[in-house]
Amino acid sequence: MDRIFQVEPSISSDDIEAVNNYISSGSWITENNLTLELENNIRNYLGREYAVAVPNGTIAIYLSLLSAGIKDGMKVAVPNLTMIATINAVLWANADPILVDVDESLCMSYEKLLELEGKIDCVIFVPLNGRTGEGEKIQKWCKENEIIFIEDSAHALGSNYELSKCGALGDLSILSFTPHKIITMGQGGMILTDDESLYDYLISIKTFNRSKEKSDWHEGFGLNFKITDLQAALGISQFEKxxxxxxxxxxxxxxxxxxxxxxxxxxxxxxxxxxxxxxxxxxxxxxxxxxxxxxxxxxxxxxxxxxxxxxxxxxxxxxxxxxxxxxxxxxxxxxxxxxxxxxxxxxxxxxxxxxxxxx
Ligand SMILES: Cc1ncc(COP(=O)(O)O)c(C=O)c1O
Missing domain, CATH: 3.90.1150.10 (Aspartate Aminotransferase, domain 1)
Structure with missing residues:
Protein backbone atom coordinates (compact mmCIF):
# COMPACT_ATOMS: atom_id res chain seq x y z
CA MET A 1 0.00 0.00 0.00
CA ASP A 2 1.19 3.58 -0.74
CA ARG A 3 2.32 5.71 2.18
CA ILE A 4 -0.62 7.10 4.14
CA PHE A 5 -0.20 10.78 4.99
CA GLN A 6 -1.39 12.33 8.22
CA VAL A 7 -3.48 14.77 6.21
CA GLU A 8 -3.96 15.84 2.59
CA PRO A 9 -6.27 18.41 1.01
CA SER A 10 -9.51 16.94 -0.28
CA ILE A 11 -10.07 18.40 -3.75
CA SER A 12 -12.57 16.81 -6.13
CA SER A 13 -13.78 17.39 -9.69
CA ASP A 14 -16.47 19.90 -8.64
CA ASP A 15 -13.78 22.06 -7.00
CA ILE A 16 -11.66 21.90 -10.16
CA GLU A 17 -14.67 22.78 -12.30
CA ALA A 18 -15.51 25.78 -10.07
CA VAL A 19 -11.97 27.15 -10.36
CA ASN A 20 -11.86 26.43 -14.13
CA ASN A 21 -15.18 28.16 -14.69
CA TYR A 22 -14.01 31.21 -12.83
CA ILE A 23 -10.63 31.50 -14.53
CA SER A 24 -12.28 31.02 -17.94
CA SER A 25 -14.85 33.72 -17.25
CA GLY A 26 -12.50 36.61 -18.02
CA SER A 27 -12.93 38.07 -14.55
CA TRP A 28 -10.28 40.17 -12.87
CA ILE A 29 -9.05 37.41 -10.52
CA THR A 30 -8.89 39.77 -7.55
CA GLU A 31 -11.43 40.05 -4.73
CA ASN A 32 -14.98 40.77 -5.89
CA ASN A 33 -18.41 39.13 -6.03
CA LEU A 34 -17.34 35.55 -5.31
CA THR A 35 -15.55 36.64 -2.14
CA LEU A 36 -18.73 38.40 -1.08
CA GLU A 37 -20.70 35.22 -1.81
CA LEU A 38 -18.30 33.12 0.28
CA GLU A 39 -18.49 35.64 3.15
CA ASN A 40 -22.30 35.57 2.99
CA ASN A 41 -22.49 31.78 2.86
CA ILE A 42 -20.30 31.34 5.94
CA ARG A 43 -21.86 34.29 7.80
CA ASN A 44 -25.35 32.86 7.24
CA TYR A 45 -24.32 29.35 8.28
CA LEU A 46 -22.85 30.71 11.52
CA GLY A 47 -25.68 33.19 12.09
CA ARG A 48 -23.33 36.21 12.19
CA GLU A 49 -23.97 39.76 11.01
CA TYR A 50 -20.63 40.36 9.30
CA ALA A 51 -17.86 38.32 7.68
CA VAL A 52 -14.55 39.62 6.33
CA ALA A 53 -12.30 37.40 4.23
CA VAL A 54 -8.55 37.94 4.70
CA PRO A 55 -5.42 36.20 3.35
CA ASN A 56 -5.00 33.78 6.28
CA GLY A 57 -5.97 32.93 9.85
CA THR A 58 -2.91 34.63 11.36
CA ILE A 59 -3.88 37.95 9.79
CA ALA A 60 -7.48 37.32 10.90
CA ILE A 61 -6.35 37.14 14.56
CA TYR A 62 -4.06 40.15 14.18
CA LEU A 63 -6.77 42.31 12.61
CA SER A 64 -9.30 41.14 15.21
CA LEU A 65 -6.97 42.41 17.94
CA LEU A 66 -6.40 45.73 16.14
CA SER A 67 -10.10 46.27 15.52
CA ALA A 68 -10.86 45.60 19.20
CA GLY A 69 -8.31 48.27 20.19
CA ILE A 70 -5.75 45.85 21.64
CA LYS A 71 -2.35 47.52 21.46
CA ASP A 72 0.92 48.27 23.25
CA GLY A 73 1.16 46.69 26.64
CA MET A 74 -2.41 45.41 26.84
CA LYS A 75 -2.76 41.91 28.27
CA VAL A 76 -4.15 39.04 26.22
CA ALA A 77 -4.78 35.59 27.72
CA VAL A 78 -3.74 32.81 25.31
CA PRO A 79 -4.00 29.04 25.89
CA ASN A 80 -0.58 27.47 26.31
CA LEU A 81 -1.55 24.74 23.85
CA THR A 82 -2.30 26.10 20.40
CA MET A 83 -0.72 26.59 17.00
CA ILE A 84 1.96 29.26 17.09
CA ALA A 85 -0.10 31.80 15.08
CA THR A 86 -2.37 32.51 18.06
CA ILE A 87 0.41 34.00 20.18
CA ASN A 88 2.40 35.49 17.29
CA ALA A 89 -0.60 37.58 16.28
CA VAL A 90 -0.67 38.98 19.83
CA LEU A 91 3.05 39.80 19.65
CA TRP A 92 2.55 41.37 16.22
CA ALA A 93 -0.07 43.67 17.77
CA ASN A 94 2.54 44.66 20.42
CA ALA A 95 0.32 43.33 23.20
CA ASP A 96 1.52 41.16 26.11
CA PRO A 97 0.43 37.52 25.96
CA ILE A 98 -0.33 35.77 29.23
CA LEU A 99 -0.19 32.00 28.92
CA VAL A 100 -3.02 30.04 30.53
CA ASP A 101 -2.92 26.29 31.12
CA VAL A 102 -5.44 24.00 29.42
CA ASP A 103 -7.69 21.39 30.98
CA GLU A 104 -8.48 17.83 29.87
CA SER A 105 -10.39 19.15 26.84
CA LEU A 106 -7.05 20.64 25.67
CA CYS A 107 -8.77 24.06 25.67
CA MET A 108 -8.06 26.99 28.01
CA SER A 109 -8.87 26.15 31.64
CA TYR A 110 -11.69 28.24 33.12
CA GLU A 111 -10.33 27.77 36.65
CA LYS A 112 -6.86 28.98 35.65
CA LEU A 113 -8.31 31.92 33.74
CA LEU A 114 -10.24 33.08 36.81
CA GLU A 115 -6.89 33.60 38.57
CA LEU A 116 -6.26 36.44 36.09
CA GLU A 117 -9.36 38.40 37.07
CA GLY A 118 -8.67 42.14 36.87
CA LYS A 119 -5.39 41.62 35.02
CA ILE A 120 -6.38 41.07 31.37
CA ASP A 121 -7.98 43.03 28.53
CA CYS A 122 -8.71 40.20 26.12
CA VAL A 123 -9.01 36.41 25.95
CA ILE A 124 -8.30 34.32 22.87
CA PHE A 125 -10.14 31.03 23.26
CA VAL A 126 -9.16 28.21 20.87
CA PRO A 127 -11.60 25.30 20.34
CA LEU A 128 -8.56 23.13 19.74
CA ASN A 129 -9.09 20.28 17.36
CA GLY A 130 -12.86 20.95 17.39
CA ARG A 131 -13.11 20.43 21.17
CA THR A 132 -15.07 23.10 22.94
CA GLY A 133 -14.07 22.78 26.62
CA GLU A 134 -15.42 25.59 28.78
CA GLY A 135 -15.66 28.04 25.87
CA GLU A 136 -19.21 29.16 26.59
CA LYS A 137 -18.48 29.65 30.29
CA ILE A 138 -15.36 31.66 29.47
CA GLN A 139 -17.28 33.81 26.98
CA LYS A 140 -19.91 34.57 29.63
CA TRP A 141 -17.24 35.46 32.18
CA CYS A 142 -15.55 37.78 29.66
CA LYS A 143 -18.84 39.50 28.94
CA GLU A 144 -19.55 40.03 32.64
CA ASN A 145 -16.05 41.42 33.15
CA GLU A 146 -15.98 43.56 29.97
CA ILE A 147 -13.07 41.59 28.55
CA ILE A 148 -12.84 41.19 24.77
CA PHE A 149 -13.42 37.58 23.75
CA ILE A 150 -11.78 36.42 20.52
CA GLU A 151 -12.50 32.91 19.29
CA ASP A 152 -9.70 31.32 17.24
CA SER A 153 -11.85 28.75 15.51
CA ALA A 154 -9.24 27.77 12.91
CA HIS A 155 -9.78 24.06 13.64
CA ALA A 156 -13.45 24.12 14.41
CA LEU A 157 -15.69 25.09 11.47
CA GLY A 158 -18.57 22.56 11.68
CA SER A 159 -18.10 21.83 15.39
CA ASN A 160 -20.48 23.04 18.10
CA TYR A 161 -20.52 24.18 21.71
CA GLU A 162 -23.60 23.23 23.72
CA LEU A 163 -25.57 26.27 22.54
CA SER A 164 -23.65 27.86 19.67
CA LYS A 165 -21.64 26.91 16.66
CA CYS A 166 -17.87 27.29 16.75
CA GLY A 167 -17.23 30.55 14.95
CA ALA A 168 -20.37 32.12 16.42
CA LEU A 169 -19.16 32.74 19.97
CA GLY A 170 -16.56 35.52 19.83
CA ASP A 171 -16.92 39.28 19.84
CA LEU A 172 -14.67 38.41 16.93
CA SER A 173 -14.24 34.83 15.69
CA ILE A 174 -11.72 33.67 13.12
CA LEU A 175 -11.43 30.78 10.67
CA SER A 176 -8.53 29.45 8.58
CA PHE A 177 -8.66 27.72 5.20
CA THR A 178 -5.19 26.19 4.76
CA PRO A 179 -5.02 22.82 2.98
CA HIS A 180 -5.32 20.69 6.13
CA LYS A 181 -8.35 22.55 7.53
CA ILE A 182 -11.90 21.25 7.21
CA ILE A 183 -12.38 23.34 4.06
CA THR A 184 -9.56 24.91 2.08
CA MET A 185 -8.84 27.51 -0.54
CA GLY A 186 -5.05 27.07 -0.41
CA GLN A 187 -4.61 29.92 2.03
CA GLY A 188 -7.33 32.10 3.48
CA GLY A 189 -8.96 33.30 6.64
CA MET A 190 -12.16 34.94 7.79
CA ILE A 191 -13.24 37.19 10.64
CA LEU A 192 -16.82 37.07 11.92
CA THR A 193 -18.49 39.61 14.16
CA ASP A 194 -21.90 41.09 14.95
CA ASP A 195 -20.50 44.56 15.68
CA GLU A 196 -20.85 47.09 12.86
CA SER A 197 -18.04 49.36 14.10
CA LEU A 198 -15.58 46.45 14.22
CA TYR A 199 -16.68 45.47 10.73
CA ASP A 200 -16.21 49.03 9.43
CA TYR A 201 -12.70 49.13 10.90
CA LEU A 202 -11.83 45.77 9.33
CA ILE A 203 -13.04 46.81 5.88
CA SER A 204 -11.12 50.10 6.08
CA ILE A 205 -7.84 48.55 7.13
CA LYS A 206 -8.25 45.76 4.60
CA THR A 207 -8.90 48.03 1.59
CA PHE A 208 -6.47 50.97 1.97
CA ASN A 209 -9.14 52.93 3.86
CA ARG A 210 -10.37 54.17 0.51
CA SER A 211 -12.88 56.99 0.41
CA LYS A 212 -16.27 55.71 -0.79
CA GLU A 213 -16.68 58.65 -3.15
CA LYS A 214 -13.25 59.08 -4.74
CA SER A 215 -11.08 56.10 -5.46
CA ASP A 216 -7.61 57.46 -4.80
CA TRP A 217 -8.53 59.48 -1.74
CA HIS A 218 -8.27 57.86 1.67
CA GLU A 219 -10.01 58.43 4.98
CA GLY A 220 -6.86 57.47 6.89
CA PHE A 221 -4.27 54.72 7.22
CA GLY A 222 -5.06 51.44 5.50
CA LEU A 223 -3.37 48.38 4.04
CA ASN A 224 -4.21 45.58 1.63
CA PHE A 225 -5.55 42.37 3.16
CA LYS A 226 -7.78 41.33 0.25
CA ILE A 227 -7.99 37.79 -1.10
CA THR A 228 -8.82 36.75 -4.69
CA ASP A 229 -12.05 35.53 -6.26
CA LEU A 230 -9.95 32.68 -7.63
CA GLN A 231 -9.54 31.44 -4.05
CA ALA A 232 -13.16 32.24 -3.25
CA ALA A 233 -14.32 30.05 -6.18
CA LEU A 234 -12.60 27.12 -4.47
CA GLY A 235 -13.80 28.22 -1.04
CA ILE A 236 -17.45 28.31 -2.14
CA SER A 237 -17.20 24.87 -3.71
CA GLN A 238 -15.51 23.45 -0.60
CA PHE A 239 -18.00 25.09 1.75
CA GLU A 240 -20.88 23.43 -0.13
CA LYS A 241 -19.39 20.12 1.03
C1 LIG B 1 -5.41 27.25 16.05
C2 LIG B 1 -4.85 28.00 14.86
N1 LIG B 1 -4.96 29.33 14.85
C3 LIG B 1 -4.52 30.06 13.81
C4 LIG B 1 -3.92 29.47 12.73
C5 LIG B 1 -3.38 30.32 11.61
O1 LIG B 1 -4.04 30.13 10.42
P1 LIG B 1 -3.28 30.35 9.03
O2 LIG B 1 -2.35 29.20 8.83
O3 LIG B 1 -4.41 30.39 8.05
O4 LIG B 1 -2.56 31.64 9.13
C6 LIG B 1 -3.80 28.09 12.69
C7 LIG B 1 -3.18 27.44 11.50
O5 LIG B 1 -2.98 26.30 11.36
C8 LIG B 1 -4.27 27.32 13.79
O6 LIG B 1 -4.15 25.99 13.80
Whole structure:
Protein backbone atom coordinates (compact mmCIF):
# COMPACT_ATOMS: atom_id res chain seq x y z
CA MET A 1 0.00 0.00 0.00
CA ASP A 2 1.19 3.58 -0.74
CA ARG A 3 2.32 5.71 2.18
CA ILE A 4 -0.62 7.10 4.14
CA PHE A 5 -0.20 10.78 4.99
CA GLN A 6 -1.39 12.33 8.22
CA VAL A 7 -3.48 14.77 6.21
CA GLU A 8 -3.96 15.84 2.59
CA PRO A 9 -6.27 18.41 1.01
CA SER A 10 -9.51 16.94 -0.28
CA ILE A 11 -10.07 18.40 -3.75
CA SER A 12 -12.57 16.81 -6.13
CA SER A 13 -13.78 17.39 -9.69
CA ASP A 14 -16.47 19.90 -8.64
CA ASP A 15 -13.78 22.06 -7.00
CA ILE A 16 -11.66 21.90 -10.16
CA GLU A 17 -14.67 22.78 -12.30
CA ALA A 18 -15.51 25.78 -10.07
CA VAL A 19 -11.97 27.15 -10.36
CA ASN A 20 -11.86 26.43 -14.13
CA ASN A 21 -15.18 28.16 -14.69
CA TYR A 22 -14.01 31.21 -12.83
CA ILE A 23 -10.63 31.50 -14.53
CA SER A 24 -12.28 31.02 -17.94
CA SER A 25 -14.85 33.72 -17.25
CA GLY A 26 -12.50 36.61 -18.02
CA SER A 27 -12.93 38.07 -14.55
CA TRP A 28 -10.28 40.17 -12.87
CA ILE A 29 -9.05 37.41 -10.52
CA THR A 30 -8.89 39.77 -7.55
CA GLU A 31 -11.43 40.05 -4.73
CA ASN A 32 -14.98 40.77 -5.89
CA ASN A 33 -18.41 39.13 -6.03
CA LEU A 34 -17.34 35.55 -5.31
CA THR A 35 -15.55 36.64 -2.14
CA LEU A 36 -18.73 38.40 -1.08
CA GLU A 37 -20.70 35.22 -1.81
CA LEU A 38 -18.30 33.12 0.28
CA GLU A 39 -18.49 35.64 3.15
CA ASN A 40 -22.30 35.57 2.99
CA ASN A 41 -22.49 31.78 2.86
CA ILE A 42 -20.30 31.34 5.94
CA ARG A 43 -21.86 34.29 7.80
CA ASN A 44 -25.35 32.86 7.24
CA TYR A 45 -24.32 29.35 8.28
CA LEU A 46 -22.85 30.71 11.52
CA GLY A 47 -25.68 33.19 12.09
CA ARG A 48 -23.33 36.21 12.19
CA GLU A 49 -23.97 39.76 11.01
CA TYR A 50 -20.63 40.36 9.30
CA ALA A 51 -17.86 38.32 7.68
CA VAL A 52 -14.55 39.62 6.33
CA ALA A 53 -12.30 37.40 4.23
CA VAL A 54 -8.55 37.94 4.70
CA PRO A 55 -5.42 36.20 3.35
CA ASN A 56 -5.00 33.78 6.28
CA GLY A 57 -5.97 32.93 9.85
CA THR A 58 -2.91 34.63 11.36
CA ILE A 59 -3.88 37.95 9.79
CA ALA A 60 -7.48 37.32 10.90
CA ILE A 61 -6.35 37.14 14.56
CA TYR A 62 -4.06 40.15 14.18
CA LEU A 63 -6.77 42.31 12.61
CA SER A 64 -9.30 41.14 15.21
CA LEU A 65 -6.97 42.41 17.94
CA LEU A 66 -6.40 45.73 16.14
CA SER A 67 -10.10 46.27 15.52
CA ALA A 68 -10.86 45.60 19.20
CA GLY A 69 -8.31 48.27 20.19
CA ILE A 70 -5.75 45.85 21.64
CA LYS A 71 -2.35 47.52 21.46
CA ASP A 72 0.92 48.27 23.25
CA GLY A 73 1.16 46.69 26.64
CA MET A 74 -2.41 45.41 26.84
CA LYS A 75 -2.76 41.91 28.27
CA VAL A 76 -4.15 39.04 26.22
CA ALA A 77 -4.78 35.59 27.72
CA VAL A 78 -3.74 32.81 25.31
CA PRO A 79 -4.00 29.04 25.89
CA ASN A 80 -0.58 27.47 26.31
CA LEU A 81 -1.55 24.74 23.85
CA THR A 82 -2.30 26.10 20.40
CA MET A 83 -0.72 26.59 17.00
CA ILE A 84 1.96 29.26 17.09
CA ALA A 85 -0.10 31.80 15.08
CA THR A 86 -2.37 32.51 18.06
CA ILE A 87 0.41 34.00 20.18
CA ASN A 88 2.40 35.49 17.29
CA ALA A 89 -0.60 37.58 16.28
CA VAL A 90 -0.67 38.98 19.83
CA LEU A 91 3.05 39.80 19.65
CA TRP A 92 2.55 41.37 16.22
CA ALA A 93 -0.07 43.67 17.77
CA ASN A 94 2.54 44.66 20.42
CA ALA A 95 0.32 43.33 23.20
CA ASP A 96 1.52 41.16 26.11
CA PRO A 97 0.43 37.52 25.96
CA ILE A 98 -0.33 35.77 29.23
CA LEU A 99 -0.19 32.00 28.92
CA VAL A 100 -3.02 30.04 30.53
CA ASP A 101 -2.92 26.29 31.12
CA VAL A 102 -5.44 24.00 29.42
CA ASP A 103 -7.69 21.39 30.98
CA GLU A 104 -8.48 17.83 29.87
CA SER A 105 -10.39 19.15 26.84
CA LEU A 106 -7.05 20.64 25.67
CA CYS A 107 -8.77 24.06 25.67
CA MET A 108 -8.06 26.99 28.01
CA SER A 109 -8.87 26.15 31.64
CA TYR A 110 -11.69 28.24 33.12
CA GLU A 111 -10.33 27.77 36.65
CA LYS A 112 -6.86 28.98 35.65
CA LEU A 113 -8.31 31.92 33.74
CA LEU A 114 -10.24 33.08 36.81
CA GLU A 115 -6.89 33.60 38.57
CA LEU A 116 -6.26 36.44 36.09
CA GLU A 117 -9.36 38.40 37.07
CA GLY A 118 -8.67 42.14 36.87
CA LYS A 119 -5.39 41.62 35.02
CA ILE A 120 -6.38 41.07 31.37
CA ASP A 121 -7.98 43.03 28.53
CA CYS A 122 -8.71 40.20 26.12
CA VAL A 123 -9.01 36.41 25.95
CA ILE A 124 -8.30 34.32 22.87
CA PHE A 125 -10.14 31.03 23.26
CA VAL A 126 -9.16 28.21 20.87
CA PRO A 127 -11.60 25.30 20.34
CA LEU A 128 -8.56 23.13 19.74
CA ASN A 129 -9.09 20.28 17.36
CA GLY A 130 -12.86 20.95 17.39
CA ARG A 131 -13.11 20.43 21.17
CA THR A 132 -15.07 23.10 22.94
CA GLY A 133 -14.07 22.78 26.62
CA GLU A 134 -15.42 25.59 28.78
CA GLY A 135 -15.66 28.04 25.87
CA GLU A 136 -19.21 29.16 26.59
CA LYS A 137 -18.48 29.65 30.29
CA ILE A 138 -15.36 31.66 29.47
CA GLN A 139 -17.28 33.81 26.98
CA LYS A 140 -19.91 34.57 29.63
CA TRP A 141 -17.24 35.46 32.18
CA CYS A 142 -15.55 37.78 29.66
CA LYS A 143 -18.84 39.50 28.94
CA GLU A 144 -19.55 40.03 32.64
CA ASN A 145 -16.05 41.42 33.15
CA GLU A 146 -15.98 43.56 29.97
CA ILE A 147 -13.07 41.59 28.55
CA ILE A 148 -12.84 41.19 24.77
CA PHE A 149 -13.42 37.58 23.75
CA ILE A 150 -11.78 36.42 20.52
CA GLU A 151 -12.50 32.91 19.29
CA ASP A 152 -9.70 31.32 17.24
CA SER A 153 -11.85 28.75 15.51
CA ALA A 154 -9.24 27.77 12.91
CA HIS A 155 -9.78 24.06 13.64
CA ALA A 156 -13.45 24.12 14.41
CA LEU A 157 -15.69 25.09 11.47
CA GLY A 158 -18.57 22.56 11.68
CA SER A 159 -18.10 21.83 15.39
CA ASN A 160 -20.48 23.04 18.10
CA TYR A 161 -20.52 24.18 21.71
CA GLU A 162 -23.60 23.23 23.72
CA LEU A 163 -25.57 26.27 22.54
CA SER A 164 -23.65 27.86 19.67
CA LYS A 165 -21.64 26.91 16.66
CA CYS A 166 -17.87 27.29 16.75
CA GLY A 167 -17.23 30.55 14.95
CA ALA A 168 -20.37 32.12 16.42
CA LEU A 169 -19.16 32.74 19.97
CA GLY A 170 -16.56 35.52 19.83
CA ASP A 171 -16.92 39.28 19.84
CA LEU A 172 -14.67 38.41 16.93
CA SER A 173 -14.24 34.83 15.69
CA ILE A 174 -11.72 33.67 13.12
CA LEU A 175 -11.43 30.78 10.67
CA SER A 176 -8.53 29.45 8.58
CA PHE A 177 -8.66 27.72 5.20
CA THR A 178 -5.19 26.19 4.76
CA PRO A 179 -5.02 22.82 2.98
CA HIS A 180 -5.32 20.69 6.13
CA LYS A 181 -8.35 22.55 7.53
CA ILE A 182 -11.90 21.25 7.21
CA ILE A 183 -12.38 23.34 4.06
CA THR A 184 -9.56 24.91 2.08
CA MET A 185 -8.84 27.51 -0.54
CA GLY A 186 -5.05 27.07 -0.41
CA GLN A 187 -4.61 29.92 2.03
CA GLY A 188 -7.33 32.10 3.48
CA GLY A 189 -8.96 33.30 6.64
CA MET A 190 -12.16 34.94 7.79
CA ILE A 191 -13.24 37.19 10.64
CA LEU A 192 -16.82 37.07 11.92
CA THR A 193 -18.49 39.61 14.16
CA ASP A 194 -21.90 41.09 14.95
CA ASP A 195 -20.50 44.56 15.68
CA GLU A 196 -20.85 47.09 12.86
CA SER A 197 -18.04 49.36 14.10
CA LEU A 198 -15.58 46.45 14.22
CA TYR A 199 -16.68 45.47 10.73
CA ASP A 200 -16.21 49.03 9.43
CA TYR A 201 -12.70 49.13 10.90
CA LEU A 202 -11.83 45.77 9.33
CA ILE A 203 -13.04 46.81 5.88
CA SER A 204 -11.12 50.10 6.08
CA ILE A 205 -7.84 48.55 7.13
CA LYS A 206 -8.25 45.76 4.60
CA THR A 207 -8.90 48.03 1.59
CA PHE A 208 -6.47 50.97 1.97
CA ASN A 209 -9.14 52.93 3.86
CA ARG A 210 -10.37 54.17 0.51
CA SER A 211 -12.88 56.99 0.41
CA LYS A 212 -16.27 55.71 -0.79
CA GLU A 213 -16.68 58.65 -3.15
CA LYS A 214 -13.25 59.08 -4.74
CA SER A 215 -11.08 56.10 -5.46
CA ASP A 216 -7.61 57.46 -4.80
CA TRP A 217 -8.53 59.48 -1.74
CA HIS A 218 -8.27 57.86 1.67
CA GLU A 219 -10.01 58.43 4.98
CA GLY A 220 -6.86 57.47 6.89
CA PHE A 221 -4.27 54.72 7.22
CA GLY A 222 -5.06 51.44 5.50
CA LEU A 223 -3.37 48.38 4.04
CA ASN A 224 -4.21 45.58 1.63
CA PHE A 225 -5.55 42.37 3.16
CA LYS A 226 -7.78 41.33 0.25
CA ILE A 227 -7.99 37.79 -1.10
CA THR A 228 -8.82 36.75 -4.69
CA ASP A 229 -12.05 35.53 -6.26
CA LEU A 230 -9.95 32.68 -7.63
CA GLN A 231 -9.54 31.44 -4.05
CA ALA A 232 -13.16 32.24 -3.25
CA ALA A 233 -14.32 30.05 -6.18
CA LEU A 234 -12.60 27.12 -4.47
CA GLY A 235 -13.80 28.22 -1.04
CA ILE A 236 -17.45 28.31 -2.14
CA SER A 237 -17.20 24.87 -3.71
CA GLN A 238 -15.51 23.45 -0.60
CA PHE A 239 -18.00 25.09 1.75
CA GLU A 240 -20.88 23.43 -0.13
CA LYS A 241 -19.39 20.12 1.03
CA UNK A 242 -19.00 21.08 4.68
CA UNK A 243 -21.69 18.64 5.84
CA UNK A 244 -20.08 15.87 3.84
CA UNK A 245 -16.68 16.62 5.40
CA UNK A 246 -18.23 16.71 8.88
CA UNK A 247 -19.89 13.32 8.29
CA UNK A 248 -16.60 11.92 7.03
CA UNK A 249 -14.76 13.11 10.17
CA UNK A 250 -17.44 11.60 12.43
CA UNK A 251 -17.40 8.31 10.52
CA UNK A 252 -13.60 8.10 10.64
CA UNK A 253 -13.66 8.68 14.40
CA UNK A 254 -16.24 5.90 14.78
CA UNK A 255 -14.15 3.59 12.62
CA UNK A 256 -11.03 4.20 14.71
CA UNK A 257 -12.99 3.74 17.94
CA UNK A 258 -14.49 0.46 16.82
CA UNK A 259 -11.44 -1.05 15.15
CA UNK A 260 -8.40 -0.09 17.17
CA UNK A 261 -7.79 -2.70 19.84
CA UNK A 262 -4.82 -1.69 21.93
CA UNK A 263 -3.90 -1.43 25.56
CA UNK A 264 -1.01 0.97 24.98
CA UNK A 265 -3.13 3.88 23.84
CA UNK A 266 -6.53 5.48 24.23
CA UNK A 267 -8.43 7.37 21.59
CA UNK A 268 -9.24 10.74 23.12
CA UNK A 269 -13.04 11.06 23.11
CA UNK A 270 -15.18 13.91 21.76
CA UNK A 271 -18.55 15.22 22.94
CA UNK A 272 -21.51 14.47 20.69
CA UNK A 273 -21.74 18.06 19.45
CA UNK A 274 -18.06 18.25 18.54
CA UNK A 275 -16.45 17.46 15.19
CA UNK A 276 -12.85 16.25 15.31
CA UNK A 277 -10.35 18.00 13.09
CA UNK A 278 -7.61 15.46 13.82
CA UNK A 279 -7.91 12.11 15.65
CA UNK A 280 -5.72 12.13 18.72
CA UNK A 281 -4.42 9.13 20.66
CA UNK A 282 -2.96 9.31 24.14
CA UNK A 283 -0.11 7.30 25.69
CA UNK A 284 1.19 6.82 29.21
CA UNK A 285 4.71 7.98 28.37
CA UNK A 286 6.84 9.71 25.74
CA UNK A 287 8.85 6.52 25.33
CA UNK A 288 5.79 4.55 24.23
CA UNK A 289 4.53 7.40 22.08
CA UNK A 290 7.86 7.73 20.25
CA UNK A 291 8.09 3.95 19.75
CA UNK A 292 4.58 3.88 18.33
CA UNK A 293 5.28 6.79 15.98
CA UNK A 294 8.41 5.08 14.67
CA UNK A 295 6.59 1.74 14.27
CA UNK A 296 3.79 3.34 12.22
CA UNK A 297 6.31 5.29 10.14
CA UNK A 298 8.13 2.06 9.25
CA UNK A 299 4.77 0.63 8.18
CA UNK A 300 4.11 3.59 5.86
CA UNK A 301 1.72 5.47 8.14
CA UNK A 302 2.46 9.10 8.91
CA UNK A 303 1.40 10.66 12.21
CA UNK A 304 1.92 14.13 13.67
CA UNK A 305 2.95 15.22 17.14
CA UNK A 306 0.53 17.53 18.90
CA UNK A 307 1.76 21.14 19.22
CA UNK A 308 4.49 21.68 21.80
CA UNK A 309 3.28 24.00 24.57
CA UNK A 310 3.97 27.63 23.72
CA UNK A 311 5.99 27.88 26.94
CA UNK A 312 8.35 25.20 25.55
CA UNK A 313 9.37 27.42 22.62
CA UNK A 314 12.73 28.99 23.37
CA UNK A 315 11.86 32.41 21.93
CA UNK A 316 8.83 32.63 24.21
CA UNK A 317 10.82 31.99 27.41
CA UNK A 318 9.85 35.30 28.98
CA UNK A 319 6.17 34.28 29.04
CA UNK A 320 6.81 31.05 30.97
CA UNK A 321 5.27 30.57 34.42
CA UNK A 322 5.01 27.80 37.03
CA UNK A 323 1.40 27.25 36.30
CA UNK A 324 1.44 25.48 32.94
CA UNK A 325 2.13 21.89 33.85
CA UNK A 326 -0.81 20.20 32.14
CA UNK A 327 -0.19 21.74 28.72
CA UNK A 328 3.57 21.22 28.97
CA UNK A 329 3.00 17.49 29.42
CA UNK A 330 0.61 16.99 26.51
CA UNK A 331 3.39 16.90 23.92
CA UNK A 332 4.86 13.81 25.61
CA UNK A 333 1.60 11.93 25.44
CA UNK A 334 -0.44 12.86 22.38
CA UNK A 335 -0.18 12.00 18.70
CA UNK A 336 -2.43 12.70 15.72
CA UNK A 337 -3.37 9.73 13.53
CA UNK A 338 -4.07 10.03 9.77
CA UNK A 339 -7.01 12.43 9.65
CA UNK A 340 -7.54 13.56 6.06
CA UNK A 341 -10.92 13.57 4.37
CA UNK A 342 -9.53 11.54 1.48
CA UNK A 343 -8.78 8.52 3.61
CA UNK A 344 -10.30 5.32 2.22
CA UNK A 345 -11.90 2.42 4.09
CA UNK A 346 -9.04 0.20 2.89
CA UNK A 347 -6.47 2.60 4.37
CA UNK A 348 -8.42 2.87 7.61
CA UNK A 349 -8.60 -0.89 7.89
CA UNK A 350 -4.82 -1.17 7.32
CA UNK A 351 -4.11 1.55 9.92
CA UNK A 352 -6.33 -0.09 12.56
CA UNK A 353 -4.86 -3.55 11.94
CA UNK A 354 -1.31 -2.20 12.11
CA UNK A 355 -2.03 -0.27 15.32
CA UNK A 356 -3.70 -3.24 16.94
CA UNK A 357 -0.54 -5.33 16.36
CA UNK A 358 1.67 -2.82 18.22
CA UNK A 359 2.88 -4.14 21.58
C1 LIG B 1 -5.41 27.25 16.05
C2 LIG B 1 -4.85 28.00 14.86
N1 LIG B 1 -4.96 29.33 14.85
C3 LIG B 1 -4.52 30.06 13.81
C4 LIG B 1 -3.92 29.47 12.73
C5 LIG B 1 -3.38 30.32 11.61
O1 LIG B 1 -4.04 30.13 10.42
P1 LIG B 1 -3.28 30.35 9.03
O2 LIG B 1 -2.35 29.20 8.83
O3 LIG B 1 -4.41 30.39 8.05
O4 LIG B 1 -2.56 31.64 9.13
C6 LIG B 1 -3.80 28.09 12.69
C7 LIG B 1 -3.18 27.44 11.50
O5 LIG B 1 -2.98 26.30 11.36
C8 LIG B 1 -4.27 27.32 13.79
O6 LIG B 1 -4.15 25.99 13.80
Missing amino acids: LNFFVEKKLNTLKYYEENIHSNVLTIKPFKETEVPWFFDVEFDSKRIKDGFKEYLDKNGIETRDVYPALSSQKYLDEYKSDNLEYSENIYNKLLWLPSGNNISEEQLSFICETISKFK
